[in-house]
Amino acid sequence: MPLRYFDDQPRGEILSRATNDTDNIAQSLQQTMGQLVTSLLTVVAVLAMMFVISPILALIAVVTVPVTVVVTAFIGKRSQPQFIAQWAATGKLNGHIEEMYGGHTLVKAFGRQKESAETFTEHNQALFTSGFRAQFISGVIQPAMMFISNLNYVLVAVVGGLKVASGSISLGDVQAFIQYSRQFSQPLTQVAGMAGLVQSGVASAERVFELLEAAEQSAEPAEPARPEQVRGRVAFENVSFSYSPDRPLIENLSLTVEPGQTVAIVGPTGAGKTTLVNLIMRFYEVTGGRITIDGVDIAEMSREELRSNIGMVLQDTWLFGGTIAENIGYGAENATRAQIEAAAEAAHVDRIAHTLPDGYDTVIDEEGAAVSAGEKQLITIARAFLAEPAILILDEATSSVDTRTEVLIQRAMSKLRKGRTSFVIAHRLSTIRDASLILVMENGQIVEQGTHESLLAAGGAYARLHEAQFAQPVAEVE
Structure with missing residues (x-):
C-alpha cells in the first residue's frame, strides 16, 4: 500500500480490519461451514426417502423451502446494514482506543480524561446499538423458521391423514x-439460524476486501534500472507534486545536488521541506517531472534498490521491542557486534549504553520507555551510521537532544556526511551554517538558495528567518 493510504486512515481502524474483522471471518467460517455441509447432506438424503414414501407429501414439504428462503432474505436485508454498522463502529472504537493509548500522556497533561471517556462512551454506545439491532433482527430468523416448520408438519399430517x-x-x-x-x-x-453469523462474517469480509481493493502503489518496473555506480548526484527536473489535485504544493522545481554536497532545506512549516525528501524516497510519487540519481530516473528503479542507497533519520523516532544493539543493527543486515558498537560510539550512544545495567543488551519496548526522547533519537542516528548510505536524509534529526549533545552529533555527522550527499531539514539555523547549499522554501517553491553568508547578505527570506531566531527576543512574523 502507498504511504498516502496510511496517512489518510486512522491506525486503529486499519488494525481493527486486520485483527477483529479477519478473526470474525474465521470464526464465522468455522462455526458455519461444517454445519452447512452436514445440513445439506441431511436434506438431500431425507428428501430422497420422502419421495420414495410419497411424492405428493414430499412436494408439500418442499413447498416450504422457497417460503424459508423468502423469509430469511426479507429479515436478512434488514439485519445486514446493522452488522455493517456494528463492525464499522468497532473500527472507530478501536481507533479511539489506540489514539488515546498512544497519547495518554498528552490526555492527562491537558486534563482531557473526561472528554476521552465521553467519546469512548459515544463510540461504545453506537457499537452496542448496532450490535443489539443486528443480533435482535437476525435472531428473529430461527423462530420464524420453526413456525414455518410447524406449518409444514400440520400440512403433512392433514394430507397424510386424508x-x-x-x-x-x-x-x-x-x-x-x-x-x-x-x-x-x-x-x-439450523442453517437459517446461522444467518446472523454468516451476515456478520460478510460484513467483516466487506471491510477486509475494501482494504485489499484499495489502490496499491505503482508496480515495480519489469526490468529495474540501476546506476552503474551510486555516487549520490541527485537532480530534480521540473518536479511537481500535490496531495490533492486542486491544491498544488510543489510546481516545476528544478535542482541539482552534486555528490558529497550537504544541502540544507529551511523554511516555514508547511513549505514542503519534508515532502521534498519523501519524493526522493518514493514514499510519494511525483505528479510531474522526474527525479534522478546519478542520471537514472528513480521511477525506473526498484524501491528496494533506491532505498538501500539512502539513509534516513526522521524527527519522529521509531524503536521496536528488542535490545539497543538490535535496534541499531536494524540499519544493516548481518551487521557484526563490532560494527554496531562502532556506529553507536560515533552517534554517542555508547555513553547511554554504559549507564544501563545490561549495556547494549538492555531491552526497550516500542515506546522506548527505558530511554529518553533524545536518547531514542541518538539510537536512530546510530542506525543510519551503520547503514553507510550514499545519500543521507536528516529530517530535524537533532530536535530532541540537548545543546551539548547536539554539538557532539554535529561533529559525528560531519564525519558521516563526508563523501556523501546529504539533505538536512532544519529549523535551527545554527545547525546548518556549514552546508554547501541552503535552500529556502516557501509554498513549495525554492525562493532562495546559496551559502549561509551569501543568503544573509542578500537580506531576503533566509535573513528574516535568521533575524527571527537570533537577532530579537520577539520577532514580528510577516
Whole structure:
C-alpha cells in the first residue's frame, strides 16, 4: 500500500480490519461451514426417502423451502446494514482506543480524561446499538423458521391423514414421513439460524476486501534500472507534486545536488521541506517531472534498490521491542557486534549504553520507555551510521537532544556526511551554517538558495528567518 493510504486512515481502524474483522471471518467460517455441509447432506438424503414414501407429501414439504428462503432474505436485508454498522463502529472504537493509548500522556497533561471517556462512551454506545439491532433482527430468523416448520408438519399430517382415510397410503408410511419431515425441517432451521453469523462474517469480509481493493502503489518496473555506480548526484527536473489535485504544493522545481554536497532545506512549516525528501524516497510519487540519481530516473528503479542507497533519520523516532544493539543493527543486515558498537560510539550512544545495567543488551519496548526522547533519537542516528548510505536524509534529526549533545552529533555527522550527499531539514539555523547549499522554501517553491553568508547578505527570506531566531527576543512574523 502507498504511504498516502496510511496517512489518510486512522491506525486503529486499519488494525481493527486486520485483527477483529479477519478473526470474525474465521470464526464465522468455522462455526458455519461444517454445519452447512452436514445440513445439506441431511436434506438431500431425507428428501430422497420422502419421495420414495410419497411424492405428493414430499412436494408439500418442499413447498416450504422457497417460503424459508423468502423469509430469511426479507429479515436478512434488514439485519445486514446493522452488522455493517456494528463492525464499522468497532473500527472507530478501536481507533479511539489506540489514539488515546498512544497519547495518554498528552490526555492527562491537558486534563482531557473526561472528554476521552465521553467519546469512548459515544463510540461504545453506537457499537452496542448496532450490535443489539443486528443480533435482535437476525435472531428473529430461527423462530420464524420453526413456525414455518410447524406449518409444514400440520400440512403433512392433514394430507397424510386424508390419504390414510382413502386407503392410498398406510398409517406406518405417514408416521415415517412425519419423522422424515421433522428431520428435513431441522437442518433448514439450523442453517437459517446461522444467518446472523454468516451476515456478520460478510460484513467483516466487506471491510477486509475494501482494504485489499484499495489502490496499491505503482508496480515495480519489469526490468529495474540501476546506476552503474551510486555516487549520490541527485537532480530534480521540473518536479511537481500535490496531495490533492486542486491544491498544488510543489510546481516545476528544478535542482541539482552534486555528490558529497550537504544541502540544507529551511523554511516555514508547511513549505514542503519534508515532502521534498519523501519524493526522493518514493514514499510519494511525483505528479510531474522526474527525479534522478546519478542520471537514472528513480521511477525506473526498484524501491528496494533506491532505498538501500539512502539513509534516513526522521524527527519522529521509531524503536521496536528488542535490545539497543538490535535496534541499531536494524540499519544493516548481518551487521557484526563490532560494527554496531562502532556506529553507536560515533552517534554517542555508547555513553547511554554504559549507564544501563545490561549495556547494549538492555531491552526497550516500542515506546522506548527505558530511554529518553533524545536518547531514542541518538539510537536512530546510530542506525543510519551503520547503514553507510550514499545519500543521507536528516529530517530535524537533532530536535530532541540537548545543546551539548547536539554539538557532539554535529561533529559525528560531519564525519558521516563526508563523501556523501546529504539533505538536512532544519529549523535551527545554527545547525546548518556549514552546508554547501541552503535552500529556502516557501509554498513549495525554492525562493532562495546559496551559502549561509551569501543568503544573509542578500537580506531576503533566509535573513528574516535568521533575524527571527537570533537577532530579537520577539520577532514580528510577516
